[in-house]
Amino acid sequence: MAVASYFYPPLAPHASDARASRGRLIDEPASPTRTEFHRDRDRIIHTTAFRRLKHKTQVFVAPEGDHYRTRLTHTIEVAQIARSLARALGLDEDLAETLALAHDLGHTPFGHTGEDALDEVMRPYGGFDHNAQSLRIVTRLERRYAAFDGLNLCWETLEGLVKHNGPLLQPDGSPVAKYAERGVPVALLEYDALQPLDLASHASAEAQAAAISDDIAYDAADIDDGLRAGLFTLDDLGSEVPLAGQFLEEIRRRYPTLEKSREINELTRRVITRLVEDAITEATRAIAEVKPETVDDIRRCGRTLIQFSPVIQTYDRGIKDFLFKSVYRHARVVPIRREAGLVVRDLFQAFFDHPIAMPPVWSAGLEAVEPAKRARRVADYIAGMTDHYALDEHRRLFAQTPNLR
Structure with a gap:
């Protein structure tokens, strides 16, 4: 039974x-009710890694209150923006949403602080x-299916996940600037050897839409959360960021007695709208200039x-x-981030020295393997x-654990 035409x-x-x-690394029968990209989206939503995003912080470490973003709520916001961009530009909405939903799967606890600490050790x-960790999750670490490890996602989904921020290699095969000093992460190269992802080319337009949606959601969310946490004021923001200043002046002129919480919301929604509309206009102009006829032209x-x-x-x-300056390096945030990094470094050393301290599914056989494999x-x-x-x-392993608040 073929997928009904109205699903397409x-x-x-130039859309995907x-x-x-x-196709997929391991062939599977087609679904009679979903497109291949639709299936990938559903597989990501049902992963353990996706559910865990609910309890991973976005910017604030162990925030007080329930109204701040987590990795999950940020991811949902990115997916909403990505679908809007894809629809406006005539792209495949399912693929754009899939990439948005998957883009943060590999993040550590404690936001970028945790990543920096884990990278250090x-x-x-x-x-x-x-x-690279997101790729490991969807190709190896998720174990839900009888026939394969990972999710066995489409090539286009894996390509977009890896390259949504641009190529990883120069045309001559050397790493791009981001990876010039340390090289492309081994996990990406290992998978590319198994199923080449064309690391020297750009990704699809859907992947590019997901990437800029991440930027838009980050800007608006961190403004919103920073204001609500009292790390800076609307007037601070308006005086230093011209775009915000313009919006704030407009809001106060139109709604002079508006309560602060609504004022913040009016500002952040205007930021999102302006950035989305600009991205659509600029992408439309650039695409008309290049005149791509296929996704490979992109x-x-x-x-x-x-x-x-x-x-x-x-x-x-x-x-x-x-x-x-006002959020990530705020005097209230820096000490908490420092202690969160200490937690990650302590855990790594404890588990590396004594793998048996991890659950059996993780520790089995680690005593005898080489240090690099144990560390990974x-x-x-x-x-x-x-x-x-x-x-x-x-707390289980150490006598004292920081109070991250």
Whole structure:
């Protein structure tokens, strides 16, 4: 039974077409009710790794209150924006949403603090990269199916997951600037040897839509959470970020007696709308200039097509610079981040020295394996932890555990 035609809405010629997918590493019968990209989305939603995002922090470590973003709520917001962009640009919405839902699966507990700490202790063994960890999760670590490890996702999903921020290699095979010093993470190269993902090309337009959606959601969410946490004021933001200042002036002129919580919401929704509309306009202009006729034309065009206009790029950098200073390096946040990093480093050393301290499914056979393989298994275990579980494990193993509040 073939998938009904109404499951395939009209797409732009350069969009990814599930009917023309390069397939899965292990062949599977087609679904009679879902496209291949639709199946990938569903598989990601049902993973243990996706559910754990509920208890992994976005920016704030163990935040007080229930209204701050977690990795899960951030991911849902990215997926909503990605679908909106895909629909406006005639792309495959299922693939764009799938990539948005999967993009943070590899993140550690305690946000970027946890990743930095895990990368530090893993330096002698190849380092740690959350993007590479996402790939490990969907190709190896999730064990739900009888016929294979991982999720056996489509080539297009894996390609977009790995390359949504751009190529990993130069045309001559050397690493791009991000990886110039330390090289492309081993996990990415190992999988590429098994199923080549064209690491020197750009990804599909759907992957690019997911990537810029992440940027948009980050900007708006960190403004919202930072304001509600009292790390800075609306006036601080308005005076240093021109785009926010314009919106704030408009809101106060139109609603002079508006309560603070609604004022914050009015500001953040205007930021999202402006960034989304600019990305659509700029992508439409760039695509018209390049005139891609196939998805491979997108991959081979040599540049990212879905991005902000130069004016909004400047605004975006301004927002990120403000947030770096006012949130990520705030005097209230830095000590908590430092102690969260200590928790991760302590756990790594304890489990590396005594693998039996991990559950049997993780510790089995580790005493006899080489240090690099032992370290990677320990990193896999720690990276999968939620914030709460990491703290519980630390309390189990150590006499004193920081209070991350």
